[in-house]
Structures are given as C-alpha cells and as structure tokens.
Amino acid sequence: SQQGEEDPQALSIQEGENATMNCSYKTSINNLQWYRQNSGRGLVHLILIRSNEREKHSGRLRVTLDTSKKSSSLLITASRAADTASYFCATVPYGNNRLAFGKGNQVVVIP
C-alpha cells in the first residue's frame, strides 16, 4: 500500500495566513520529505526530515515528525500567492531509495 498519506484536504487561505497539512504513513522510515508541485509542472524538493529528528525549519517552512504516531506536518507561515500549489509528502523506507508519495494536498492562497 502507498506510504505517505496526506489528509485529503484542499486548503484555501488568505495571503498572510498559515497553512498546515498532515501526512501519515504505515511502516518504519529512514526519512520523510515534502515536495511542492505547481500545476502542470515537476516536483520541487522542499525539506527532508530524518527519522531521528522531530522538527526542522527552512525559511517559512516548519516540518514536524512523530515516529510514534507515524505522522508528519508541514506548516507554511505567512503564506503568499506564490505558495499556491500541491504539496506531497514522501517517505523513504529503510533499505531502499524509493520515494512513496501520498496523493497530495492542494493549497490555494488568495491574494
């Protein structure tokens, strides 16, 4: 079954607000990664968090990882219209390099 299952929400927020999305997975992982995909485009790597890390920051992004609950969250602070995109979490199990993606979370930031 597919690892990395985001909450199937479509978020619509006002510019300046924060956006939070969640991801759950089923098996042990080496790391978890978040990607962004603009409509009709390729994926852009945002941030990677390892299984022994609990929280990580990168600019306006904050990622948490709870391995006991097998879940992660991505927070985008002070959102901008340019943040409008689909956001995917992907897990990397131990022992292989395959990224296992969830179905994605569509975020619309209204100017």
Next chain:
Amino acid sequence: NAGVMQNPRHLVRRRGQEARLRCSPMKGHSHVYWYRQLPEEGLKFMVYLQKENIIDESGMPKERFSAEFPKEGPSILRIQQVVRGDSAAYFCASSSTSTQETQYFGPGTRLLVL
C-alpha cells in the same frame, strides 16, 4: 548547471503505438528513478536504474514497459502498445549516489493516449 531534463514534454500516441520517454539526469548523477503520476494522484515509483543496470523494477508493470540507462546517453522509459490507461505524467528523478537522500526531479513527460 542544468537540472534533470526530460523530453518530450508532451507526447500523443494512438492506442497500439510505442512511446519512448527520455531522461537526462543532472550532471554527475548516475542514479535515475522513474515515477508515474495519474490525474489527481500522487507519484508512484516505477523503476530505479544505475548506469547499465536495473536496480529495482518492483513498480513496473509486468508487460509492455521497459527501462534502460545505457553507458552513454539518456535513460529511456519505453511503453509498447500503449493503451488509454497509460495516459499519465511520467517523471524522472536523479541522485548522485545510492545513499543521497534527495532526488531531483525533471519537469515530466505528459503522455496522452488517444
């Protein structure tokens, strides 16, 4: 320093024809991954290759699909006798080593089967 390149960006085929998708990894990268994205879905792993070797093809359909990564030239994903269900976006990613955690994605090839 060019990123991962894929061509064509869009490909239209009729049922029964062959589709060839090409991927040139980032300079210095010798590991290539292919993923398929169906409409409104996340990406699903298909195959992982190193130069001249298929390392993991557990996500490849058993029939009609094949992949290669020759010593010289791009990686090729080949779909024979395409069917409408093959319509999807196909993404290639590359990494420099087998242990590099970040994969760098190309812009994808959007295949439409009529």
